[in-house]
Amino acid sequence: MTTDLSKTATDLFETMRATNPLVHCITNFVAMNYAANVLLAAGASPAMVHTPEESGEFAAIAGALTVNIGTLSPHWVEGMIAAAKSANDASKPWVLDPVAHFATGYRRDVIAKLLELNPTVIRGNASEIIALAGGQSAGQGVDSGDPVEQAEEAARSLATSQKVVVAVTGEVDFVTDGTRSVRIAGGSPLMPKITAMGCALTALVGAYCAIARDQAFEATVAALTNFAVAGGIAANSANGPASFMTAFVDGLHNLDAATFHQNARIEAL
Numbered sequence: 282m283t284t285d286l287s288k289t290a291t292d293l294f295e296t297m298r299a300t301n302p303l304v305h306c307i308t309n310f311v312a313m314n315y316a317a318n319v320l321l322a323a324g325a326s327p328a329m330v331h332t333p334e335e336s337g338e339f340a341a342i343a344g345a346l347t348v349n350i351g352t353l354s355p356h357w358v359e360g361m362i363a364a365a366k367s368a369n370d371a372s373k374p375w376v377l378d379p380v381a382h383f384a385t386g387y388r389r390d391v392i393a394k395l396l397e398l399n400p401t402v403i404r405g406n407a408s409e410i411i412a413l414a415g416g417q418s419a420g421q422g423v424d425s426g427d428p429v430e431q432a433e434e435a436a437r438s439l440a441t442s443q444k445v446v447v448a449v450t451g452e453v454d455f456v457t458d459g460t461r462s463v464r465i466a467g468g469s470p471l472m473p474k475i476t477a478m479g480c481a482l483t484a485l486v487g488a489y490c491a492i493a494r495d496q497a498f499e500a501t502v503a504a505l506t507n508f509a510v511a512g513g514i515a516a517n518s519a520n521g522p523a524s525f526m527t528a529f530v531d532g533l534h535n536l537d538a539a540t541f542h543q544n545a546r547i548e549a550l
C-alpha cells in the first residue's frame with residue numbers, strides 16, 4: 282500500500298512536469314506572490330484571478346480552482362462564489378483553504394457559504410480542521426495551536442459528512458477521504474516559520490487535482506509529499522526562514538522523480 286501510493290505520487294509528479302496545468306488561484310494578499318512562484322517551480326502554471334467580473338469565466342478554463350479565505354473582502358467573496366459555482370458546473374476540481382475561519386463572524390459566514398459549494402479538497406492546519414468539524418480548537422489566528430494527531434478524527438468526520446478529501450498539515454501531515462487515510466512525514470520545522478507556506482501548498486494541491494481529476498485523494502497525497510520532500514532538501518542548505526524560502530523554491534524546481542520517490546515517506550493507516 283505504501284509503495285503503491287509512493288509510486289502513484291511519483292507518477293503524478295512526472296505528469297506535472299510534462300503537462301504544466303493551468304491553476305486558477307484565489308488566494309490572499311500575503312500569499313499571492315509566493316504561491317505563484319511555488320507553482321511555477323513545481324511545474325504548474327498559476328493565474329491569480331479574483332474579481333467576480335471574470336472569476337467564473339476563468340474557473341471554467343483552468344484545470345482546477347483554489348480558494349483561500351486569508352484576507353477577505355465582500356468583492357473577493359463574490360469572486361470566490363462565482364468561481365466555485367463555475368468550477369462545479371464545468372466539473373473542475375476545487376480546493377478550499379479555510380484560513381482562520383473560526384476567528385470572526387464574517388469568516389464563519391463566508392466559510393459556511395463556500396462549504397455549501399462542495400469543495401473537492403479542504404486543506405488546513407489542525408486548528409482549522411478541528412473547528413471546521415465543530416470541535417474546540419486552540420487556534421486564534423492563522424497559525425495552528427493544535428497538533429495534527431488531535432485533528433485526525435475531525436478530518437475523518439468532515440471527509441465523511443462533506444464527501445470531501447481533507448488534508449491536515451503540520452509536523453506530520455494527515456490526509457483522508459473518510460475511508461482511506463495516510464500520514465506523510467518530512468519537511469522542516471522552518472516551514473511554519475514562513476508565512477503563506479500552507480497557502481502555497483493549497484495552490485499546489487489544486488495543481489495536482491488538475492492532472493488527476495478523478496483522484497483527489499492521490500493528488501492531495503502527491504502534493505503534500507512534494508512539499509515534504511522539497512522541504513527536507515531545502516532545510517539542508519538554509520540558515521533560517523528567509524533563506525529557506527528561496528531554497529525551497531529552488532528545491533521544488535530541481536527535484537527529480539528518483540529523488541521524489543526515494544524521499545517520499547507516506548504511511549498508509
Ligand SMILES: Nc1ncnc2c1ncn2[C@@H]1O[C@H](COP(=O)(O)OP(=O)(O)OP(=O)(O)O)[C@@H](O)[C@H]1O
Nearest residue numbers: 406450451452468469470472473477478479480508
Ligand atoms: N513542524 C513541521 N515540520 C515539518 N513540516 C512542517 C511543520 N509544520 C508545518 N510543516 C509543513 O509546512 C507546510 C504548511 O503547513 P502548515 O500547517 O504550517 O500550514 P498553515 O498553518 O496553513 O500555513 P499558512 O496559513 O501560514 O499558509 C506543510 O507542507 C506542512 O507539512
Ligand SMILES: Cc1ncsc1CCO
Nearest residue numbers: 309311351352380423477
Ligand atoms: C498572515 C496572514 N494573515 C492573513 S492570511 C495570512 C497568510 C497565512 O495564512
Ligand SMILES: [Mg+2]
Nearest residue numbers: 380406479480
Ligand atoms: Mg493556513
